[in-house]
Amino acid sequence: MGSDKRSAGFYVLAVFFGLFVLFLYGPLSAVFILSFQGPQGGLTFPLNGVSTRWFQNLFETQAVGNFGASFTRSLILGLMVMAATVLVSLLAGLAFRHRFLCASPLFYLTVASLVVPSIIVSLGIGVLFQQIGVQPNWFSSGFGAHLTWTLPFGVLIMFAVFNRFSPAYEEAARDLGASPWQTFAHVVLPMIAPSLIGVGLFGFSLSYDEFARTLLTSGSSNTLPLEIYGMTTNVTTPVLYALGTVTTAFSFLVILATLGTILLVNRRRARA
Amino acid sequence: MNALLARATPYLQATPLLLILGFFLAIPILLLLVVSFWDYDFAGMYPGFFTFNYAETLGSWVTWKTYGNTLKFAAIVWAATAFIGFWVAYFLAFHVRTAAMQMVLFLVCTVPFLTSNIIRMISWIPVLGRNGIINSGLVGAGVIEQPIEWLLYSDFAVILAMVHLYTLFMVTPIFNTMMRIDKSLVEAARDGGARDWQIIWNVILPLAKPGIAIGTIFVVTLVMADFSTVQVMSGGQSASVALMMRNQMSLLQYPAAAANAIVLLVLVLLMVAGILRIVDIRKEL
Numbered sequence: 001m002g003s004d005k006r007s008a009g010f011y012v013l014a015v016f017f018g019l020f021v022l023f024l025y026g027p028l029s030a031v032f033i034l035s036f037q038g039p040q041g042g043l044t045f046p047l048n049g050v051s052t053r054w055f056q057n058l059f060e061t062q063a064v065g066n067f068g069a070s071f072t073r074s075l076i077l078g079l080m081v082m083a084a085t086v087l088v089s090l091l092a093g094l095a096f097r098h099r100f101l102c103a104s105p106l107f108y109l110t111v112a113s114l115v116v117p118s119i120i121v122s123l124g125i126g127v128l129f130q131q132i133g134v135q136p137n138w139f140s141s142g143f144g145a146h147l148t149w150t151l152p153f154g155v156l157i158m159f160a161v162f163n164r165f166s167p168a169y170e171e172a173a174r175d176l177g178a179s180p181w182q183t184f185a186h187v188v189l190p191m192i193a194p195s196l197i198g199v200g201l202f203g204f205s206l207s208y209d210e211f212a213r214t215l216l217t218s219g220s221s222n223t224l225p226l227e228i229y230g231m232t233t234n235v236t237t238p239v240l241y242a243l244g245t246v247t248t249a250f251s252f253l254v255i256l257a258t259l260g261t262i263l264l265v266n267r268r269r270a271r272a
Numbered sequence: 273m274n275a276l277l278a279r280a281t282p283y284l285q286a287t288p289l290l291l292i293l294g295f296f297l298a299i300p301i302l303l304l305l306v307v308s309f310w311d312y313d314f315a316g317m318y319p320g321f322f323t324f325n326y327a328e329t330l331g332s333w334v335t336w337k338t339y340g341n342t343l344k345f346a347a348i349v350w351a352a353t354a355f356i357g358f359w360v361a362y363f364l365a366f367h368v369r370t371a372a373m374q375m376v377l378f379l380v381c382t383v384p385f386l387t388s389n390i391i392r393m394i395s396w397i398p399v400l401g402r403n404g405i406i407n408s409g410l411v412g413a414g415v416i417e418q419p420i421e422w423l424l425y426s427d428f429a430v431i432l433a434m435v436h437l438y439t440l441f442m443v444t445p446i447f448n449t450m451m452r453i454d455k456s457l458v459e460a461a462r463d464g465g466a467r468d469w470q471i472i473w474n475v476i477l478p479l480a481k482p483g484i485a486i487g488t489i490f491v492v493t494l495v496m497a498d499f500s501t502v503q504v505m506s507g508g509q510s511a512s513v514a515l516m517m518r519n520q521m522s523l524l525q526y527p528a529a530a531a532n533a534i535v536l537l538v539l540v541l542l543m544v545a546g547i548l549r550i551v552d553i554r555k556e557l
Contacts, residue, residue, distance in 0.1 A: 017364075020381070024436070027392070030398045088289050097282075113293055116297065123529055123530065128299060147296060148293065151293065155289065209387065240394065248388065251387040252387070
């Protein structure tokens with residue numbers, strides 16, 4: 001470790017790590033390759049020619065249910081969850097910097113939100129909406145169900161960020177005559193911006209892929225994961241893989257865009 | 273006036289979180305507790321105070337078998353993810369030398385976990401299936417005559433997919449605690465004549481315990497709550513508690529599902545409370 005020469009242990013672990021990465025990405029790449037299966041091809045290797053037929057199939061609504069509509073719903077829901085997660089987590093993170101009554105119970109409620117099995121949340125919200133006589137919908141009950149999963153992540157991240165945040169910067173700003181709002185907007189916010197972007201990415205991705213919590217809370221219209229889950233039982237063509245490739249590519253795009261934004265923010269800050 | 277505002281600020285800031293978790297988490301669970309004592313038939317639910325939902329749930333050997341099966345999944349997946357998670361985190365934290373490389377490799381591990389669970393599940397089908405990569409490879413190489421049937425749609429497939437889906441929840445917390453271990457402790461142990469494995473066993477492992485505990489909470493609660501992996505990867509041949517609930521829900525037997533939910537919730541919370549006795553998460557963030 002300290003010396004320059006690599007130990008034998010390093011090479012063993014490097015191979016182990018490599019196998020782990022292969023384990024993570026191998027199956028995904030199989031799906032990616034097989035989504036370009038020829039028109040006569042099936043769900044397994046070998047490739048029977050190469051075509052984009054299954055991608056075309058995806059956009060014909062009658063073939064595989066309504067991919068476009070469920071994608072749009074998931075996208076909008078993801079953005080709603082993202083915005084709410086960032087805002088509520090930031091506020092809660094600021095609150096937890098101070099001592100207040102019930103801080104501890106609220107913290108444990110947040111942790112509970114993380115450990116309560118997703119299907120119980122789904123069932124509970126489903127029954128609640130039924131009892132108060134409100135039609136469940138993806139943008140109401142589904143939105144709330146997703147927040148019970150994204151908020152604990154957001155709050156815990158903000159908690160960790162503010163644990164490491166030195167109050168000296170704010171004191172300096174205050175000494176120079178900044179109002180509380182100016183201190184927040186010009187000192188605190190720019191410093192925690194990369195973490196907030198990270199929280200946003202978590203909020204969006206967790207919601208975009210969430211399945212169990214949407215089950216009883218999305219009402220009559222499917223989100224994308226529900227649509228895909230339905231397909232696993234009744235679709236036997238590579239169109240399933242085409243859908244997998246498209247949604248995964250979209251997720252990768254979102255992640256890349258986020259990382260790019262964080263890098264950009266950091267670079268701009270380094271220059272300033 | 274200003275002092276009053278300053279004192280009220282944290283309450284105002286905490287209110288949205290409290291309202292959302294209150295309405296979408298606390299109230300639904302309390303309601304499930306109430307509903308679990310209700311009567312029901314095919315037409316609806318009837319308020320009252322009956323204990324037969326619990327009697328039926330706890331009195332049936334199917335329930336006990338299902339709980340046993342779910343706990344078996346949890347134990348095996350926990351052991352596998354803890355093993356993989358520890359060594360991956362150890363490699364990243366102690367063997368990768370530059371911070372930039374650490375970040376890149378960590379992101380490589382993280383990215384798949386931000387993609388759809390269901391897609392990652394079905395991605396095993398072309399690998400494990402009867403005509404999948406592994407079987408056709410082994411048959412082609414002459415290692416086996418017949419394709420191995422138990423690779424897909426079996427408990428093995430369920431466990432493999434769960435390890436695939438949940439390992440990051442172990443890697444991240446362990447990596448996080450390991451990064452905070454003072455490297456001079458390792459140097460001191462080395463100067464004292466400790467061998468590599470002694471350093472790992474006597475220095476790093478004890479200090480990484482909080483991370484392992486947090487990872488354990490994640491993995492155990494995720495496996496205990498899982499129904500989709502069990503359903504898809506076992507091809508309907510295996511059962512889990514959540515899958516049992518799911519079936520009751522699709523038959524609209526909400527009070528029965530609610531009783532099941534309460535039992536599962538109590539079990540999960542007991543497990544988490546047990547783990548939390550070892551570690552204070554507020555200190556670990």
